[in-house]
Structure formats: structure tokens, C-alpha cells
Amino acid sequence: MSVPEVLLWVVLPYVSLAIFIGGHIWRYRYDKFGWTTRSSQLYERRLQRWGSPLFHFGILFVLVGHVIGLGIPESWTEAVGITEEMYHVAAIGIGAIAGFGTLVGMAILIYRRRTVGPVFSATTRNDKFMYLVLALTILLGLSNTVLGVLGHEGADYRDTVSPWFRSIFYFQPQPELMTAAGLGFQLHALSALVLFAIWPFTRLVHAFSAPIGYFTRPYIVYRSRNRQLGNRATPRGWDRVGGPRR
């Protein structure tokens, strides 16, 4: 294990992960008000109507693909009778479609952001930096997929990147696996690590407020104004004002 190897594939991932988790906790506590999608649909609808669903549904499929590809060991899929051949055809096929959907969506959205006056005015420096890293990550990832389709793929990522990724989480990092992976995967992983590190400080936090609870809650929410600002029990009328609270 060389020093750069450790720095890149052990130190950086843990730093990134720590910032990712800690950053979100900090942001949620410090800045609930700033935790929003900051939708710009009010300004412009025609481009947004195509770009946004393309991008978001695309990236959700990409996410599912990553969870399967990185999270499930090759031995498991083989155990249920999926050959490596089958797996890769499916993964690369679906991945390419979802990836291109994401890419096209993102291209539309970035074009819109630059050319529609009000949307551009509402774009912060933070947003621009985030778009840069996000676009880079997506492009690198997609280029890996494309190279895979063309048969130029170096090492099988399920033998290199995936075990490395999992090794991070059971605290026995194996940086040498990443060295064995191709340059494409290395760059993609690096930019993703940077993306995770800036994630809590950008508008991307809205990914963590996906409104799953909407399915189970009653339609009308009632709330008492007391609970809203204090966490003490409401004192009874006969309690002494300013006296000890129950």
C-alpha cells in the first residue's frame, strides 16, 4: 500500500463520509429553513417540464443500479443463478438508458439555468460549483458504462470497485482493489467522493426529504400552537405563573 493509495482510497472516503453524515446533521439542525428544493418552476415551465423529470427519474434508476452493483456481492447473484454475462448485459443496458436520460435531463436543465433570465439570476455560486461536480461525476460514470458497452472495459468493477466500496463500511478498507480498477472508475469514484463531501452544503440536501410519509399520514394535519414553540407540557390555568413546571 503506497501513501497516495491510502490517501485516495482510505482517507478520502472516510473524510468524505464523515462530512456527508456530519454535514447533514449539522445542516438540519442549523438550517432547516434553507432545506428546500428551491424550485424554479415558477419562472419557467416549458424546459423544466422535460428536463426535471428526465433527470430525476433517471438519477433514481442510476441510484438503484449503484445500490445493486456496489452493494450486492457477485457471489450472491451467482448463487441465485444469474451469470456474469446476464448481469452485465442487464446492468449496462439499463444503466446506459438511465444514464442517458439523466444526462439529457441535466443538459436541458443546465441550458435552462443559463439562458432563462430569472432562473440564472436565482443561481448562486454554490449552485454552479455543485452543478460542475455533479455533471463531472455523471459524465465520468456514463463514460465508464459506454466503454463497457464498447468492450473497452478494463477490470470488472464487481471484482474491484464493489468490494472496495463495501470494505469501507465494514472498516477493513482494501485500497489495492481500487488501484486495480481502471482509471475511469478511479476518476468517477474520486469525483463522487467530492460530491458527497459537498452534498450537505448544497441544494442537493433535498434528496433526503423525499416525502415518503405522505402515504401514511392523514390528509389534514392539526397542530397545537403550544407544541410548536416549546417542548414543555402546557401548564394548567391554576398553575402559578412563572412557578415550577411539571
Added chain:
Amino acid sequence: MRVMAQMGMVMNLDKCIGCHTCSVTCKQAWTNRTGVEYVWFNNVETRPGQGYPRTYENQERWKGGWEVGRNGRLRLRTGSRLKRLLTIFSNPIQPSINDYYEPWTYDYETLTNAPLQEHTPVAQPYSQLSGKPMKVEWSANWDDNLGGAPELTQDDPVLQKISGQVKEKYEQTYMFYLPRICEHCINPSCAASCPSGAIYKREEDGIVLVDQDRCRGWRMCVTGCPYKKVYFNHRTGKAEKCTFCFPRVEVGIPTVCSETCVGRLRYIGIVLYDEERVLEAASTPDPQDLYEAQRSIILDPDDPQVIRAAEQARIPRDWIEAAQRSPIHALINRYEVALPLHPEYRTMPMVWYIPPLSPVVDALTETGHDGEDAGNIFGAIESLRIPVEYLAELFTAGDTDRVTGVLRKLGAMRSYMRDLNLGRPADESIAAAVGMTGQDIEDMHRLLAIAKYDERYVIPTAHAEQGPEMEELDVGCSLDYDGGPGMGGWGPFGETSGGVTPIAVENFHMLAGRQTTDMLAAPASKEQRVNLLNWDGKGSPTGLFPPRPDESPGLHGPDGGGVGEGSPAVTDPKP
């Protein structure tokens, strides 16, 4: 029976002169910030007219409110919960800024620094969204006083429901104003649309609020509200809506729009209603029965059973008493002259309206008849079908009999009271003709015409023993958090990010900032300039007068004077 208290409002449209004072004072109090330039929690529409945003009443297009499904159950017009979440990335039916209007300001500076020229320099309009020059083509009130009629008026969704022939005659005779705020519905569809559960109804007084910390900007509420009274703050990315001025109402003073209404046409009070029967009432199959259904869930606060149930529901005694004295309960259920706005949206709105009678009387007087004679006025209400049909589309889902009934009561009140004023004997038959007694009519006249302040506004205060939690001071020292409020400025994630800023501190900084602002839309660091529209008249802010020759312009400090007595600018001699 589960009794809940609901704060509500009744507006007497006969008295509205369309002065927009309510809108302006509301705007000054709540929405004079960036991001909500186009937002009018209170607006006054001329009817017939398109309303704000344009044609918002056309629910075929905008899909606001509830509908009864084929199985007889209530559902949101936008569809199922799953459907709303699937359209979350791009809401297909959200009004765009052009359906409201693109907010603008003027480049006033040109007026002062344009070079000498033959023609007077003109301040050009600039978009407050993009900062670019723009052409002003629409605003919140473009068709005020039938401006642009009949071209603009014919797009009025209410008018379109009435037949074409009626339309033409109607336009020659009739116009009235409709002030609107959030309806603080008993069955709010905005709250039901909110994926995050950020919009809630307060248990104590039924005011519908947006929790700004929980709102994630999914924008479903904007579509869900059939009255289009939830607005999207494009700067903070959060929904905002009329708050019923809850900080004022909690201490027993009326909302800003009511307080400043020059016609004194607004009434505020509470009603008690049965929460368990809301869904059943809102699911009433025939839209024309919804008015009755909503009235039926409003409970009689003098009924001992209701009082007992209210006490069991922990409604404080003074709230029950306020409900008994409530002007809105009297107008809705005792005199039955107030009607809900668009009951067919099935949200159970709680801002009700007394339909306008005046045009009928005026029209009658113009034809040479005695406009206030009981016989004449009853006949006129019957024969002037046109406004009644229009009013019925607004207030009773098209049931003209109800509107006629209300107008007859108002007409009877005029006739009956005129006899008294002229020293003639009271004619009980007039009262009897509308199913009232002379005493009823005199009471109603007192409430509607005399309209004393303390009778118009019966607002029980939020409870003292519950009080400390509501004050911002009790959360801890208001200056006591990271960065401190005295720091001003923005958090790292854009405007207004970071912890809660007490409203008083926020106002202070905003006022100071605005008096010296130099921005049209985008931040730019030019020389500071005074915005006289926001100058409160105290002190002389930096930049109000050109610097004297012996003095450098930067001497007055960064955020200008005019907001504190210690400011050096206050004592500055004026050149």
C-alpha cells in the same frame, strides 16, 4: 361531537369601495420582501374579472380543491397521493409567474442623473426577477374597475358559466369588488396536498399555517388550493400564505386588513364546529347543498349540550363566550346573510361574504323609482336576474334562490330602517316578508350599519397560561445563537438560511437595508441609494442628500441612518 373553534371572517361587499387599502397594508406587513414581490395575501378583485392569478376559478384547468369521486368519497382534484408524488419533479398544473405577473421596479436613478436633454428622462421598468428591462403587460390588478373590458372580462370563469345573452346585458349594469384572503378552510386542500405535512391547521383557532422549517418546496399546495392563496416564495423556495395575522389575533386585535379597512366591512370572530362531521358535510353530493351542509356543522354556541362538549374539548370559557357574541356566527347562522365563497370547492371556506345589494338599489333609483321602497326593491331583486346569477355562481354554486333570499333580507332591512329613521311607524310586515322580526332587523342593522369596532371584532385572546410559549423571547434570549441577529446578513446557503431570527430584529435590518438599497434584482455593489418608498420619515438616511463638498460620502457608516436615534445622520444639518 368533537367541538373545535375556528377563527373566521365575514366581509360585507356592499361597503367595499375597492380602495385596496387592505391589500397595501397587508403587503407592507407581510410580503414586502424579495421573493414574494408578486404575492398578495390579500387582494381585491373587480368582478366580473379574471381574478388573481388569472382565471384561478377555472378548476377544470387548475385542479384546485376537492371533488366527489364515483364511489361518493372525497378526493383531491389533482388525483391520488401517488399521482402527486409522481409529478413532484415538475408539477404539470402549477401557475407560472406569467399567470400572476412578473414583478418590476423602475430605474428611478435615471431621473436624477440623466444628462441635460430636450425630453424629460423616463424611468424604465426593470424585472425584479431577471434585472433586465421589461415591458409591463399585466399585474395583480390589471382589470381593476373593469379595465380592459369586455376583452379581458369575457375570460372570467364565473361569467363563462352564465349564458352569453345574460353576459352582455350584465356588463352594462354591474360591477363590484371582491376582497380575498386565505379562506382558512375547515377542510383545507392545500394541507392535504402537502407531501411534507408542513401545512397545518391550528387546533386552537383553526388558522391554517405553513411551517417554514418543514416546507421543502414541493409546490403541491399551490395547485391544491382552489383559491390560489398559497404562494411560492421564489427566493427561499418555500410556500407562504396568509397567516390571519396570527400574532395580532393571538393578543385580541384584528388582522391588518381588517384594522385598516376604510369601509369597516370586515367582521372577525370565532365559530364552534363539529369536527367529526366535516368529512360527511364536505362529501355532500349536490354542490348546491354544500352551503347548508357547512352551516349545519357550525354549532349553536348557546346550546347547553354544545357548551358542555366544548368544555370537554378544553375550549376555554372565554372562547365559548366569544363564540356566543361572535359577529360571524350571527351573520352566518342567525341572520343567514353571509355566504361562503365557492362552496363547490368543498374545502369548507371560513371567509364568508354578504353579497352586494347596492347596485340593485342604484339601478332602481336610476329608473325613477324609489329604490328603497320595500315593494319596489323586492320586485327589482327578482327581476334583475343577471347579478343574482353571477352572485350565485360565486357564493352558492349557482343556487339563485339563496342569493335572492339574502338580498331580500338586506332590502327589507333598508326599507324597515328607513321608516324608523323618518319617524314613521315600524312596518312589521316587511320583516315578516323575509322571515325575520323587527327586533332581528334592528339587531342586524346595528351590526351591519352601525358596525361598532368591538362588535365587528370579537377576538378571544390566546390563553395567558399558554402565553409564554408563544412569545419569541421565551425561546431563550433572542440574541442568543450562532452568528447572532445583530450580525445581519445572510447565512452561507443564501438569504434567510440559518437559525430563526426574531421578527423584530428581521424588520429592523430589512428596513435599514431597504432604505439604502441600490438593487433592482441582482445584488450589485454600487453606491448606496435611498428608497424613499420605504423611508419611515425618521432621520435622514445616508444618500438622501448629496454629500457636502467638505465631507466624503462614506462618512455615515455602512447601513445608513434613519433607523436609530444614535445614528450620526439624524443630527446631520440639511444643506
